[in-house]
Amino acid sequence: xxxxxxxxxxxxxxxxxxxxxxxxxxxxxxxxxxxxxxxxxxxxxxxxxxxxxxxxxxxxxxxxxxxxxxxxxxxxxxxxxxxxxxxxxxxxxxxxxxxxxxxxxxxxxxxxxxxxxxxxxxxxxxxxxxxxxxxxxxxxxxxxxxxxxxxxxxxxxxxxxxxxxxxxxxxxxxxxxxxxxxxxxxxxxxxxxxxxxxxx
Amino acid sequence: xxxxxxxxxxxxxxxxxxxxxxxxxxxxxxxxxxxxxxxxxxxxxxxxxxxxxxxxxxxxxxxxxxxxxxxxxxxxxxxxxxxxxxxxxxxxxxxxxxxxxxxxxxxxxxxxxxxxxxxxxxxxxxxxxxxxxxxxxxxxxxxxxxxxxxxxxxxxxxxxxxxxxxxxxxxxxxxxxxxxxxxxxxxxxxxxxxxxxxxxxxxxxxxxxxxxxxxxxxxxxxxxxxxxxxxxxxxxxxxxxxxxxxxxxxxxxxxxxxxxxxxxxxxxxxxxxxxxxxxxxxxxxxxxxxxxxxxxxxxxx
Numbered sequence: 001x002x003x004x005x006x007x008x009x010x011x012x013x014x015x016x017x018x019x020x021x022x023x024x025x026x027x028x029x030x031x032x033x034x035x036x037x038x039x040x041x042x043x044x045x046x047x048x049x050x051x052x053x054x055x056x057x058x059x060x061x062x063x064x065x066x067x068x069x070x071x072x073x074x075x076x077x078x079x080x081x082x083x084x085x086x087x088x089x090x091x092x093x094x095x096x097x098x099x100x101x102x103x104x105x106x107x108x109x110x111x112x113x114x115x116x117x118x119x120x121x122x123x124x125x126x127x128x129x130x131x132x133x134x135x136x137x138x139x140x141x142x143x144x145x146x147x148x149x150x151x152x153x154x155x156x157x158x159x160x161x162x163x164x165x166x167x168x169x170x171x172x173x174x175x176x177x178x179x180x181x182x183x184x185x186x187x188x189x190x191x192x193x194x195x196x197x198x199x200x
Numbered sequence: 201x202x203x204x205x206x207x208x209x210x211x212x213x214x215x216x217x218x219x220x221x222x223x224x225x226x227x228x229x230x231x232x233x234x235x236x237x238x239x240x241x242x243x244x245x246x247x248x249x250x251x252x253x254x255x256x257x258x259x260x261x262x263x264x265x266x267x268x269x270x271x272x273x274x275x276x277x278x279x280x281x282x283x284x285x286x287x288x289x290x291x292x293x294x295x296x297x298x299x300x301x302x303x304x305x306x307x308x309x310x311x312x313x314x315x316x317x318x319x320x321x322x323x324x325x326x327x328x329x330x331x332x333x334x335x336x337x338x339x340x341x342x343x344x345x346x347x348x349x350x351x352x353x354x355x356x357x358x359x360x361x362x363x364x365x366x367x368x369x370x371x372x373x374x375x376x377x378x379x380x381x382x383x384x385x386x387x388x389x390x391x392x393x394x395x396x397x398x399x400x401x402x403x404x405x406x407x408x409x410x411x412x413x414x415x416x417x418x419x420x421x422x423x424x425x426x427x428x429x430x431x432x433x434x435x436x437x438x439x440x441x442x443x444x445x446x447x448x449x450x451x452x453x454x455x456x457x458x459x460x461x462x463x464x465x466x467x468x469x470x471x472x473x474x475x476x477x478x479x480x481x482x483x484x485x486x487x488x489x490x491x492x493x494x495x496x497x498x499x500x501x
Contacts, residue, residue: 151385159431189382190384
Protein backbone atom coordinates (compact mmCIF):
# COMPACT_ATOMS: atom_id res chain seq x y z
CA UNK A 1 0.00 0.00 0.00
CA UNK A 2 1.23 3.47 -0.87
CA UNK A 3 2.31 5.79 1.96
CA UNK A 4 -0.53 8.27 2.29
CA UNK A 5 1.77 11.24 2.81
CA UNK A 6 3.54 10.49 -0.47
CA UNK A 7 0.49 10.66 -2.71
CA UNK A 8 0.96 14.21 -3.93
CA UNK A 9 4.72 13.89 -4.39
CA UNK A 10 4.37 10.60 -6.27
CA UNK A 11 1.97 12.27 -8.70
CA UNK A 12 4.46 15.08 -9.25
CA UNK A 13 7.25 12.52 -9.52
CA UNK A 14 5.47 10.74 -12.34
CA UNK A 15 4.53 14.05 -13.95
CA UNK A 16 8.19 15.12 -13.82
CA UNK A 17 7.40 18.37 -12.02
CA UNK A 18 9.55 17.83 -8.93
CA UNK A 19 12.79 19.73 -8.53
CA UNK A 20 16.05 17.77 -8.45
CA UNK A 21 16.25 17.46 -4.69
CA UNK A 22 12.67 16.31 -4.23
CA UNK A 23 13.05 13.96 -7.16
CA UNK A 24 16.08 12.37 -5.54
CA UNK A 25 14.28 12.14 -2.20
CA UNK A 26 11.31 10.37 -3.77
CA UNK A 27 13.62 8.04 -5.69
CA UNK A 28 15.33 7.13 -2.44
CA UNK A 29 11.99 6.54 -0.76
CA UNK A 30 10.87 4.31 -3.62
CA UNK A 31 13.95 2.17 -3.16
CA UNK A 32 12.70 1.07 0.20
CA UNK A 33 8.96 1.12 -0.28
CA UNK A 34 7.35 -1.53 -2.43
CA UNK A 35 3.93 0.03 -1.93
CA UNK A 36 4.96 3.36 -3.39
CA UNK A 37 6.87 1.65 -6.21
CA UNK A 38 3.68 -0.15 -7.12
CA UNK A 39 1.77 3.12 -6.99
CA UNK A 40 4.32 4.76 -9.31
CA UNK A 41 3.99 1.90 -11.77
CA UNK A 42 0.22 2.26 -11.75
CA UNK A 43 0.48 6.01 -12.21
CA UNK A 44 2.91 5.60 -15.09
CA UNK A 45 0.63 3.07 -16.73
CA UNK A 46 -2.32 5.40 -16.23
CA UNK A 47 -0.44 8.31 -17.78
CA UNK A 48 0.74 6.14 -20.69
CA UNK A 49 -2.81 4.93 -21.24
CA UNK A 50 -4.20 8.43 -21.11
CA UNK A 51 -1.61 9.64 -23.62
CA UNK A 52 -2.58 6.83 -25.97
CA UNK A 53 -6.21 7.90 -25.94
CA UNK A 54 -7.50 9.75 -29.00
CA UNK A 55 -8.43 13.35 -28.33
CA UNK A 56 -11.96 12.55 -29.49
CA UNK A 57 -13.73 9.39 -30.52
CA UNK A 58 -15.45 9.64 -33.90
CA UNK A 59 -18.33 7.30 -34.56
CA UNK A 60 -17.50 4.53 -36.98
CA UNK A 61 -18.29 5.82 -40.46
CA UNK A 62 -19.75 2.53 -41.76
CA UNK A 63 -21.80 2.05 -38.66
CA UNK A 64 -23.29 5.51 -38.96
CA UNK A 65 -23.97 5.01 -42.70
CA UNK A 66 -25.74 1.80 -41.93
CA UNK A 67 -27.75 3.29 -39.12
CA UNK A 68 -28.70 6.39 -41.12
CA UNK A 69 -29.48 4.28 -44.19
CA UNK A 70 -31.84 2.11 -42.24
CA UNK A 71 -33.48 5.17 -40.80
CA UNK A 72 -34.13 6.42 -44.34
CA UNK A 73 -35.33 3.01 -45.58
CA UNK A 74 -37.72 2.64 -42.72
CA UNK A 75 -39.01 6.17 -42.95
CA UNK A 76 -42.48 4.77 -43.33
CA UNK A 77 -42.32 3.11 -39.95
CA UNK A 78 -44.34 4.70 -37.33
CA UNK A 79 -42.68 7.43 -35.39
CA UNK A 80 -42.64 5.49 -32.15
CA UNK A 81 -40.69 2.59 -33.67
CA UNK A 82 -38.24 4.91 -35.40
CA UNK A 83 -37.53 6.64 -32.13
CA UNK A 84 -36.74 3.34 -30.45
CA UNK A 85 -34.41 2.44 -33.28
CA UNK A 86 -32.62 5.73 -32.81
CA UNK A 87 -32.35 5.11 -29.10
CA UNK A 88 -30.89 1.64 -29.74
CA UNK A 89 -28.49 3.04 -32.31
CA UNK A 90 -27.38 5.75 -29.95
CA UNK A 91 -26.95 3.17 -27.18
CA UNK A 92 -24.91 0.98 -29.50
CA UNK A 93 -22.71 3.90 -30.42
CA UNK A 94 -22.28 4.80 -26.79
CA UNK A 95 -21.33 1.21 -25.96
CA UNK A 96 -18.86 1.23 -28.83
CA UNK A 97 -17.34 4.48 -27.64
CA UNK A 98 -17.03 3.13 -24.08
CA UNK A 99 -15.43 -0.06 -25.36
CA UNK A 100 -12.97 1.92 -27.45
CA UNK A 101 -12.13 4.10 -24.48
CA UNK A 102 -11.61 1.16 -22.15
CA UNK A 103 -9.52 -0.66 -24.70
CA UNK A 104 -7.33 2.36 -25.21
CA UNK A 105 -7.03 3.18 -21.53
CA UNK A 106 -6.28 -0.32 -20.29
CA UNK A 107 -2.99 0.09 -18.43
CA UNK A 108 -0.07 -1.64 -20.01
CA UNK A 109 1.35 -3.74 -17.21
CA UNK A 110 5.12 -3.35 -17.26
CA UNK A 111 7.11 -6.52 -17.36
CA UNK A 112 9.65 -7.44 -14.72
CA UNK A 113 12.39 -6.39 -17.14
CA UNK A 114 10.80 -2.98 -17.68
CA UNK A 115 10.46 -2.49 -13.95
CA UNK A 116 14.07 -3.51 -13.39
CA UNK A 117 15.24 -1.12 -16.10
CA UNK A 118 13.17 1.67 -14.57
CA UNK A 119 14.65 1.03 -11.13
CA UNK A 120 18.20 1.19 -12.51
CA UNK A 121 17.47 4.37 -14.44
CA UNK A 122 15.95 6.00 -11.35
CA UNK A 123 18.94 5.11 -9.18
CA UNK A 124 21.44 6.30 -11.75
CA UNK A 125 19.60 9.57 -12.13
CA UNK A 126 19.31 10.12 -8.37
CA UNK A 127 22.96 9.26 -7.82
CA UNK A 128 24.07 11.58 -10.62
CA UNK A 129 21.97 14.49 -9.40
CA UNK A 130 22.96 14.09 -5.76
CA UNK A 131 26.63 13.68 -6.64
CA UNK A 132 26.47 16.96 -8.55
CA UNK A 133 24.75 18.64 -5.64
CA UNK A 134 27.33 17.31 -3.20
CA UNK A 135 30.23 18.39 -5.40
CA UNK A 136 28.84 21.93 -5.40
CA UNK A 137 28.51 21.94 -1.60
CA UNK A 138 31.63 19.98 -0.77
CA UNK A 139 33.41 23.03 0.65
CA UNK A 140 30.80 23.33 3.38
CA UNK A 141 31.61 19.92 4.83
CA UNK A 142 34.26 19.22 7.44
CA UNK A 143 37.32 17.44 5.95
CA UNK A 144 36.64 14.46 8.20
CA UNK A 145 33.09 14.21 6.90
CA UNK A 146 34.28 14.40 3.31
CA UNK A 147 36.77 11.61 4.00
CA UNK A 148 34.07 9.51 5.66
CA UNK A 149 31.66 9.98 2.78
CA UNK A 150 34.29 9.20 0.17
CA UNK A 151 35.47 6.12 2.02
CA UNK A 152 31.95 4.77 2.30
CA UNK A 153 31.05 5.66 -1.28
CA UNK A 154 34.07 3.56 -2.21
CA UNK A 155 32.73 0.70 -0.11
CA UNK A 156 29.36 0.91 -1.82
CA UNK A 157 30.92 1.15 -5.26
CA UNK A 158 32.90 -2.02 -4.56
CA UNK A 159 29.69 -3.77 -3.48
CA UNK A 160 27.87 -2.53 -6.58
CA UNK A 161 30.77 -3.65 -8.74
CA UNK A 162 30.50 -7.17 -7.26
CA UNK A 163 26.77 -7.18 -7.94
CA UNK A 164 27.21 -5.94 -11.51
CA UNK A 165 29.74 -8.69 -12.23
CA UNK A 166 27.40 -11.30 -10.78
CA UNK A 167 24.45 -9.87 -12.71
CA UNK A 168 26.47 -10.04 -15.91
CA UNK A 169 26.67 -13.80 -15.36
CA UNK A 170 23.12 -14.23 -14.11
CA UNK A 171 21.16 -11.18 -15.27
CA UNK A 172 17.68 -12.33 -14.28
CA UNK A 173 18.53 -13.46 -10.74
CA UNK A 174 15.97 -11.70 -8.51
CA UNK A 175 18.11 -12.04 -5.39
CA UNK A 176 21.04 -10.35 -7.11
CA UNK A 177 18.78 -7.62 -8.32
CA UNK A 178 17.47 -7.10 -4.83
CA UNK A 179 20.99 -6.89 -3.38
CA UNK A 180 22.02 -4.50 -6.13
CA UNK A 181 19.00 -2.32 -5.42
CA UNK A 182 19.77 -2.34 -1.69
CA UNK A 183 23.35 -1.18 -2.28
CA UNK A 184 22.12 1.46 -4.73
CA UNK A 185 19.65 2.71 -2.16
CA UNK A 186 22.42 2.92 0.44
CA UNK A 187 24.44 5.01 -2.00
CA UNK A 188 21.55 7.39 -2.63
CA UNK A 189 20.84 7.69 1.08
CA UNK A 190 24.48 8.42 1.88
CA UNK A 191 24.58 11.12 -0.78
CA UNK A 192 21.31 12.56 0.51
CA UNK A 193 22.67 12.60 4.02
CA UNK A 194 25.89 14.31 3.01
CA UNK A 195 24.09 16.96 0.97
CA UNK A 196 21.68 17.55 3.85
CA UNK A 197 24.56 18.01 6.28
CA UNK A 198 26.31 20.35 3.86
CA UNK A 199 23.16 22.39 3.43
CA UNK A 200 22.41 22.68 7.17
CA UNK B 201 0.28 24.18 37.63
CA UNK B 202 -1.77 27.40 37.65
CA UNK B 203 -1.54 29.99 34.97
CA UNK B 204 0.03 32.35 37.45
CA UNK B 205 2.68 29.95 38.52
CA UNK B 206 3.16 28.72 34.98
CA UNK B 207 4.00 32.26 34.04
CA UNK B 208 6.75 32.35 36.55
CA UNK B 209 10.06 31.55 35.06
CA UNK B 210 12.68 30.41 37.42
CA UNK B 211 15.82 31.73 35.90
CA UNK B 212 19.22 31.86 37.41
CA UNK B 213 21.31 33.21 34.69
CA UNK B 214 24.84 33.98 35.60
CA UNK B 215 25.11 36.70 33.07
CA UNK B 216 27.94 39.15 32.96
CA UNK B 217 31.32 38.44 31.47
CA UNK B 218 32.89 35.32 32.92
CA UNK B 219 36.51 35.37 33.97
CA UNK B 220 38.97 34.49 31.26
CA UNK B 221 39.09 30.72 30.77
CA UNK B 222 36.05 30.10 32.97
CA UNK B 223 32.96 28.43 31.52
CA UNK B 224 29.69 30.25 31.27
CA UNK B 225 27.06 28.53 33.42
CA UNK B 226 23.34 28.64 32.82
CA UNK B 227 20.53 27.30 35.02
CA UNK B 228 17.00 27.94 33.77
CA UNK B 229 13.56 26.46 34.11
CA UNK B 230 10.27 26.93 32.23
CA UNK B 231 6.80 25.42 32.56
CA UNK B 232 6.11 22.75 29.94
CA UNK B 233 3.06 20.64 29.25
CA UNK B 234 3.46 16.91 29.96
CA UNK B 235 3.03 16.05 26.26
CA UNK B 236 4.85 19.10 24.95
CA UNK B 237 7.63 19.20 22.38
CA UNK B 238 11.27 19.98 22.99
CA UNK B 239 13.82 20.83 20.33
CA UNK B 240 17.50 21.01 21.16
CA UNK B 241 20.40 22.01 18.91
CA UNK B 242 23.94 21.83 20.23
CA UNK B 243 26.74 21.32 17.71
CA UNK B 244 29.63 20.39 20.02
CA UNK B 245 29.98 18.96 23.52
CA UNK B 246 27.26 16.84 25.10
CA UNK B 247 23.48 16.78 25.29
CA UNK B 248 21.93 14.85 28.14
CA UNK B 249 18.15 14.71 28.38
CA UNK B 250 16.37 13.08 31.31
CA UNK B 251 12.68 12.57 31.91
CA UNK B 252 11.27 13.66 35.24
CA UNK B 253 7.88 13.77 36.94
CA UNK B 254 7.41 17.49 36.69
CA UNK B 255 5.53 19.69 34.23
CA UNK B 256 8.50 21.89 33.59
CA UNK B 257 11.74 21.90 31.64
CA UNK B 258 15.01 22.62 33.37
CA UNK B 259 18.31 23.19 31.69
CA UNK B 260 21.75 23.25 33.19
CA UNK B 261 24.48 24.24 30.78
CA UNK B 262 28.16 25.00 30.68
CA UNK B 263 29.41 26.79 27.60
CA UNK B 264 32.66 27.98 26.20
CA UNK B 265 32.62 31.72 26.90
CA UNK B 266 32.33 34.14 23.98
CA UNK B 267 32.42 31.30 21.42
CA UNK B 268 29.15 29.55 22.17
CA UNK B 269 25.91 31.39 22.90
CA UNK B 270 22.86 29.78 24.49
CA UNK B 271 19.41 30.81 23.28
CA UNK B 272 15.87 29.67 23.87
CA UNK B 273 12.36 30.37 22.71
CA UNK B 274 8.95 28.80 23.11
CA UNK B 275 5.90 28.53 25.29
CA UNK B 276 4.30 25.91 27.52
CA UNK B 277 3.74 23.49 24.64
CA UNK B 278 6.97 23.87 22.68
CA UNK B 279 10.39 24.81 23.94
CA UNK B 280 13.45 25.18 21.74
CA UNK B 281 16.96 25.38 23.13
CA UNK B 282 19.96 25.96 20.95
CA UNK B 283 23.59 26.86 21.08
CA UNK B 284 24.91 29.26 18.47
CA UNK B 285 28.45 28.43 17.49
CA UNK B 286 30.39 28.41 14.25
CA UNK B 287 30.58 24.94 12.69
CA UNK B 288 34.31 25.52 12.41
CA UNK B 289 34.68 26.13 16.16
CA UNK B 290 34.92 22.42 16.91
CA UNK B 291 35.60 21.46 20.50
CA UNK B 292 36.52 25.06 21.33
CA UNK B 293 32.83 25.82 20.97
CA UNK B 294 31.58 22.99 23.10
CA UNK B 295 28.58 23.24 25.36
CA UNK B 296 27.44 20.64 27.84
CA UNK B 297 23.68 20.65 28.26
CA UNK B 298 21.73 18.70 30.84
CA UNK B 299 18.02 19.04 30.23
CA UNK B 300 15.19 17.68 32.39
CA UNK B 301 11.86 17.28 30.62
CA UNK B 302 8.44 15.81 31.41
CA UNK B 303 8.59 12.10 30.65
CA UNK B 304 5.96 12.11 27.90
CA UNK B 305 7.37 14.90 25.75
CA UNK B 306 8.33 14.48 22.12
CA UNK B 307 11.99 15.26 21.70
CA UNK B 308 14.01 16.41 18.69
CA UNK B 309 17.77 16.76 19.08
CA UNK B 310 20.41 17.70 16.56
CA UNK B 311 24.19 17.94 16.88
CA UNK B 312 27.32 17.97 14.81
CA UNK B 313 29.79 16.26 17.13
CA UNK B 314 27.98 16.41 20.45
CA UNK B 315 27.09 13.08 21.99
CA UNK B 316 23.39 12.68 22.70
CA UNK B 317 22.09 10.73 25.70
CA UNK B 318 18.39 10.39 26.50
CA UNK B 319 17.10 8.63 29.58
CA UNK B 320 13.58 8.06 30.84
CA UNK B 321 11.71 9.94 28.12
CA UNK B 322 8.63 8.05 26.90
CA UNK B 323 7.49 10.15 23.92
CA UNK B 324 8.72 10.18 20.35
CA UNK B 325 12.46 10.73 19.99
CA UNK B 326 14.12 12.05 16.85
CA UNK B 327 17.88 12.22 17.38
CA UNK B 328 20.36 13.28 14.76
CA UNK B 329 24.10 13.80 14.78
CA UNK B 330 26.95 13.87 12.30
CA UNK B 331 29.69 12.31 14.38
CA UNK B 332 28.32 12.17 17.91
CA UNK B 333 27.23 9.00 19.64
CA UNK B 334 23.58 8.45 20.55
CA UNK B 335 22.44 6.57 23.65
CA UNK B 336 18.83 5.98 24.62
CA UNK B 337 17.76 4.27 27.80
CA UNK B 338 14.14 3.76 28.71
CA UNK B 339 10.83 2.96 27.09
CA UNK B 340 10.18 5.63 24.48
CA UNK B 341 7.22 5.20 22.21
CA UNK B 342 9.25 5.64 19.04
CA UNK B 343 12.92 6.33 18.34
CA UNK B 344 14.59 7.56 15.19
CA UNK B 345 18.35 7.86 15.57
CA UNK B 346 20.77 8.82 12.82
CA UNK B 347 24.47 9.47 13.03
CA UNK B 348 27.12 9.21 10.39
CA UNK B 349 30.15 8.36 12.44
CA UNK B 350 28.97 7.84 16.00
CA UNK B 351 27.73 4.68 17.65
CA UNK B 352 24.10 4.19 18.58
CA UNK B 353 22.83 2.25 21.56
CA UNK B 354 19.17 1.84 22.36
CA UNK B 355 18.43 -0.03 25.54
CA UNK B 356 15.16 -0.73 27.28
CA UNK B 357 11.97 -1.31 25.38
CA UNK B 358 10.96 0.95 22.57
CA UNK B 359 7.70 0.46 20.74
CA UNK B 360 9.50 1.13 17.51
CA UNK B 361 13.08 2.06 16.69
CA UNK B 362 14.72 3.07 13.44
CA UNK B 363 18.47 3.55 13.49
CA UNK B 364 20.79 4.56 10.71
CA UNK B 365 24.53 5.06 10.68
CA UNK B 366 27.24 5.23 8.07
CA UNK B 367 30.20 3.81 9.94
CA UNK B 368 29.00 3.82 13.53
CA UNK B 369 28.11 0.64 15.34
CA UNK B 370 24.53 -0.08 16.39
CA UNK B 371 23.54 -1.90 19.57
CA UNK B 372 19.87 -2.57 20.19
CA UNK B 373 19.09 -4.37 23.40
CA UNK B 374 16.01 -4.96 25.44
CA UNK B 375 12.38 -5.75 24.91
CA UNK B 376 11.53 -3.96 21.69
CA UNK B 377 8.98 -5.32 19.26
CA UNK B 378 9.66 -3.34 16.10
CA UNK B 379 13.27 -2.68 15.17
CA UNK B 380 15.02 -1.41 12.08
CA UNK B 381 18.70 -0.66 11.66
CA UNK B 382 20.76 0.20 8.63
CA UNK B 383 24.48 0.84 8.40
CA UNK B 384 27.08 0.98 5.72
CA UNK B 385 30.29 -0.10 7.35
CA UNK B 386 29.32 -0.24 11.00
CA UNK B 387 28.15 -3.35 12.79
CA UNK B 388 24.66 -4.13 14.05
CA UNK B 389 24.14 -6.09 17.26
CA UNK B 390 20.64 -6.97 18.43
CA UNK B 391 20.06 -8.50 21.83
CA UNK B 392 16.34 -9.07 21.99
CA UNK B 393 14.69 -9.94 25.28
CA UNK B 394 11.87 -12.44 25.35
CA UNK B 395 8.93 -12.76 27.71
CA UNK B 396 11.19 -13.72 30.63
CA UNK B 397 12.44 -10.14 30.60
CA UNK B 398 9.17 -8.47 29.89
CA UNK B 399 9.41 -8.54 26.11
CA UNK B 400 7.63 -10.35 23.32
CA UNK B 401 10.68 -11.02 21.20
CA UNK B 402 11.18 -9.13 17.98
CA UNK B 403 7.89 -8.97 16.08
CA UNK B 404 9.25 -7.01 13.20
CA UNK B 405 12.89 -6.44 12.37
CA UNK B 406 14.88 -5.30 9.39
CA UNK B 407 18.64 -5.09 9.66
CA UNK B 408 20.88 -4.25 6.75
CA UNK B 409 24.50 -3.38 6.09
CA UNK B 410 26.95 -3.11 3.24
CA UNK B 411 30.14 -4.39 4.86
CA UNK B 412 29.31 -4.38 8.57
CA UNK B 413 28.50 -7.57 10.41
CA UNK B 414 25.01 -8.24 11.72
CA UNK B 415 24.54 -10.21 14.93
CA UNK B 416 21.11 -11.15 16.18
CA UNK B 417 21.08 -12.70 19.60
CA UNK B 418 17.80 -13.20 21.36
CA UNK B 419 14.19 -14.13 20.96
CA UNK B 420 11.96 -13.98 17.95
CA UNK B 421 8.32 -13.18 18.50
CA UNK B 422 5.81 -15.81 17.41
CA UNK B 423 4.62 -14.79 13.99
CA UNK B 424 7.34 -12.17 13.84
CA UNK B 425 8.99 -11.20 10.57
CA UNK B 426 12.71 -10.53 10.60
CA UNK B 427 14.92 -9.70 7.63
CA UNK B 428 18.71 -9.49 7.72
CA UNK B 429 20.69 -8.42 4.68
CA UNK B 430 24.32 -7.61 4.04
CA UNK B 431 26.47 -7.27 0.96
CA UNK B 432 29.77 -8.31 2.47
CA UNK B 433 29.34 -8.52 6.21
CA UNK B 434 28.80 -11.71 8.15
CA UNK B 435 25.35 -12.44 9.54
CA UNK B 436 25.10 -14.40 12.77
CA UNK B 437 21.84 -15.46 14.36
CA UNK B 438 21.63 -17.06 17.77
CA UNK B 439 18.19 -17.96 19.06
CA UNK B 440 16.90 -20.38 21.72
CA UNK B 441 17.11 -23.98 20.56
CA UNK B 442 13.34 -24.45 20.83
CA UNK B 443 12.51 -21.43 18.65
CA UNK B 444 9.71 -22.00 16.16
CA UNK B 445 10.93 -20.45 12.95
CA UNK B 446 10.61 -20.55 9.17
CA UNK B 447 14.14 -19.87 8.05
CA UNK B 448 15.12 -18.80 4.53
CA UNK B 449 18.77 -17.94 3.89
CA UNK B 450 20.69 -17.32 0.72
CA UNK B 451 24.21 -16.14 0.00
CA UNK B 452 25.51 -15.50 -3.48
CA UNK B 453 29.19 -16.10 -2.75
CA UNK B 454 29.46 -16.85 0.97
CA UNK B 455 28.79 -19.86 3.15
CA UNK B 456 25.97 -20.94 5.44
CA UNK B 457 26.55 -22.80 8.69
CA UNK B 458 23.56 -24.15 10.56
CA UNK B 459 23.63 -25.90 13.92
CA UNK B 460 20.14 -24.89 15.02
CA UNK B 461 18.52 -27.73 13.09
CA UNK B 462 19.56 -30.79 11.12
CA UNK B 463 18.98 -29.24 7.74
CA UNK B 464 22.07 -28.41 5.81
CA UNK B 465 22.52 -25.79 3.10
CA UNK B 466 22.51 -26.62 -0.56
CA UNK B 467 25.00 -25.21 -3.00
CA UNK B 468 23.97 -22.19 -5.00
CA UNK B 469 23.17 -22.27 -8.67
CA UNK B 470 26.69 -21.25 -9.65
CA UNK B 471 30.06 -22.40 -8.46
CA UNK B 472 29.69 -20.65 -5.14
CA UNK B 473 27.05 -19.59 -2.72
CA UNK B 474 24.50 -21.54 -0.74
CA UNK B 475 20.87 -21.57 0.28
CA UNK B 476 19.00 -23.04 3.20
CA UNK B 477 15.31 -23.25 3.96
CA UNK B 478 13.64 -25.09 6.80
CA UNK B 479 10.83 -24.82 9.29
CA UNK B 480 10.82 -25.98 12.88
CA UNK B 481 7.06 -25.69 13.33
CA UNK B 482 3.88 -23.89 12.47
CA UNK B 483 3.14 -20.29 13.44
CA UNK B 484 6.66 -19.29 14.28
CA UNK B 485 8.74 -16.37 13.16
CA UNK B 486 9.77 -15.87 9.56
CA UNK B 487 13.45 -15.11 9.21
CA UNK B 488 14.89 -14.14 5.84
CA UNK B 489 18.63 -13.72 5.42
CA UNK B 490 20.33 -12.47 2.30
CA UNK B 491 24.01 -11.83 1.72
CA UNK B 492 26.21 -11.31 -1.26
CA UNK B 493 29.52 -12.62 -0.01
CA UNK B 494 29.21 -12.53 3.75
CA UNK B 495 28.96 -15.80 5.63
CA UNK B 496 25.77 -16.76 7.44
CA UNK B 497 25.72 -18.56 10.76
CA UNK B 498 22.64 -19.92 12.50
CA UNK B 499 23.06 -21.56 15.88
CA UNK B 500 21.30 -22.14 19.20
CA UNK B 501 22.12 -19.89 22.10
